[in-house]
Each structure stands twice: as C-alpha cells, then as structure tokens.
Amino acid sequence: MARMKFLCDAERCIECNACVTACKNEHEVPWGVNRRRVVTIQDGKPGERSISVACMHCSDAPCTAVCPVDCFYQTEQGVVLHSKDLCIGCGYCFYACPFGAPQYPQAGNYGSRGKMDKCTFCAGGPEEDMSSLEFQKYGRNRLAEGKLPICAEMCATKALLAGDGDQVANIFRERIVARGFGSGAWGWGTAYSIKS
Amino acid sequence: MIAITRKFLVLFALTAVVAGLSACAEDEQNRVLSYQKGTYLGKTDQQLSEDQLRTLINRSNAQRVY
Numbered sequence: 001m002a003r004m005k006f007l008c009d010a011e012r013c014i015e016c017n018a019c020v021t022a023c024k025n026e027h028e029v030p031w032g033v034n035r036r037r038v039v040t041i042q043d044g045k046p047g048e049r050s051i052s053v054a055c056m057h058c059s060d061a062p063c064t065a066v067c068p069v070d071c072f073y074q075t076e077q078g079v080v081l082h083s084k085d086l087c088i089g090c091g092y093c094f095y096a097c098p099f100g101a102p103q104y105p106q107a108g109n110y111g112s113r114g115k116m117d118k119c120t121f122c123a124g125g126p127e128e129d130m131s132s133l134e135f136q137k138y139g140r141n142r143l144a145e146g147k148l149p150i151c152a153e154m155c156a157t158k159a160l161l162a163g164d165g166d167q168v169a170n171i172f173r174e175r176i177v178a179r180g181f182g183s184g185a186w187g188w189g190t191a192y193s194i195k196s
Numbered sequence: 197m198i199a200i201t202r203k204f205l206v207l208f209a210l211t212a213v214v215a216g217l218s219a220c221a222e223d224e225q226n227r228v229l230s231y232q233k234g235t236y237l238g239k240t241d242q243q244l245s246e247d248q249l250r251t252l253i254n255r256s257n258a259q260r261v262y
Binding site: 083127158 | 227228231232233234235236237238239240241242243244247248249251252253255256257259260
C-alpha cells in the first residue's frame with residue numbers, strides 16, 4: 001500500500017464547511033481548536049477558489065524536524081501523528097508547518113498553550129486502538145475501523161479526497177483529463193515532493 | 197546537643213536526597229524521562245492489519261464514482 005494522502009480539488013470545493021463541521025463532531029474537538037478549515041482566496045472576485053486545509057501528513061514533515069521533544073512519529077502508511085504525553089506545547093511545530101495545522105487549546109506563550117492538537121487522518125494516536133483513552137486524547141480512530149477520514153468521506157462534491165496516494169492521484173488525474181485544463185493540486189508539491 | 201542536631205540534619209538531608217532520586221524512576225513517574233535526539237520515545241502505535249488495509253484501499257477507490 002502507498003502512503004495515505006489528502007488532496008483538495010479547488011475546482012470542486014464549494015466552501016460549504018461540512019468537512020470542518022464533520023471533523024469537529026466526529027472527534028469532539030474543543031472550542032477554539034480547528035483541525036480542518038476552509039480557506040477562500042479572491043473571495044467574491046473572479047477566480048475565487050476555496051480549499052480545505054488540515055495537516056497534509058507531509059513525507060518529510062517540518063513539524064517532526066523542529067520538535068524539541070521528538071513527540072512526532074509516522075505510521076507505516078505515512079500518517080504523521082504525535083504523542084500528547086510527550087508534547088510540551090512549545091509551539092515550534094506551528095511556526096514550522098506550511099499549512100498552519102497545529103492547534104492549541106489555550107492562547108499563551110511558550111509552554112502555556114497546552115498540548116498540541118492536529119488532524120490525525122482519523123488514525124487516533126499512540127494509545128490502544130479504539131480505546132476511550134485514544135478517543136479522549138486524539139479523537140476517533142476511523143482507519144482502524146476500515147474507514148477513511150470523515151472529512152473526505154462526507155464531502156458532498158468529492159472535492160476532498162483521502163486515502164491511498166496512488167489511487168487519489170489516479171482519481172485526480174482522470175478528472176484533469178476529463179476537464180482538459182490545469183494540473184495543480186493545491187499543497188501537493190509542498191507536502192509530498194522530495195526535498196533536496 | 198549541637199552534635200546530635202547536626203547528625204540529625206545530615207540524616208535528614210541524606211533521606212531527602214535518596215527520596216528525591218528515587219522519585220526520578222521512570223516507571224514510577226509513568227512518563228518518558230529520557231531523551232535521544234531525533235528519536236520518538238513515546239508509546240508505540242498499533243499497526244493496521246492486511247484486512248484493514250485492503251478495506252481502506254477499496255474505500256479509496258470508491259471515491260472515483262462521484
């Protein structure tokens with residue numbers, strides 16, 4: 001199996017924010033923390049585009065590189081996860097992340113923000129799969145249930161794709177061929193390109 | 197009297213040091229106390245089984261139909 005990846009098709013996203021709502025509901029994410037959000041550029045003007053943004057589970061994740069306590073790890077499927085037991089809430093990962101994915105439960109300075117929270121690709125965390133402790137700390141583990149992330153599964157226009165990277169790329173390629181224009185998948189190069 | 201007090205203080209200090217050091221035992225703290233640069237030392241995550249992976253691949257492929 002290839003690595004798990006997200007892909008947001010900006011041509012299809014209608015800024016309904018259903019992915020944001022579904023994520024918050026599925027994982028019971030607290031107030032003030034948004035694991036996923038929809039960003040709109042050129043709002044109200046010609047060329048308006050919306051994209052759904054969360055942790056892209058980068059191949060060479062900058063958050064992992066800067067973490068002073070090494071609380072990040074990657075699963076065999078390439079999902080970037082972290083341990084809230086190790087996190088000290090320093091905020092370095094937030095500054096390093098090109099997608100602004102890391103979130104904190106409190107506003108504050110170094111170490112007073114609380115444990116970092118981010119999209120887990122609905123893969124839970126380093127606790128026993130589908131346990132109450134895992135749900136409490138990291139949210140639901142849908143991958144262990146054989147399901148893809150809720151944001152992608154419930155996207156009405158299928159703008160947000162998630163899953164096996166090869167298949168996601170193939171689906172997007174077919175769409176591009178059918179449309180006959182454009183090929184840029186937003187964030188794909190930043191997250192998954194090999195860095196020299 | 198002073199000598200007895202001094203002995204008592206030394207004994208107390210030693211007890212405090214021993215108690216303090218024993219509190220650093222990793223298993224008693226129930227958290228990671230050691231650090232190796234660049235190495236994740238937290239709990240290990242469970243791997244997905246072949247069946248789970250097969251289901252996920254099928255589900256990924258199902259996104260094509262929309």
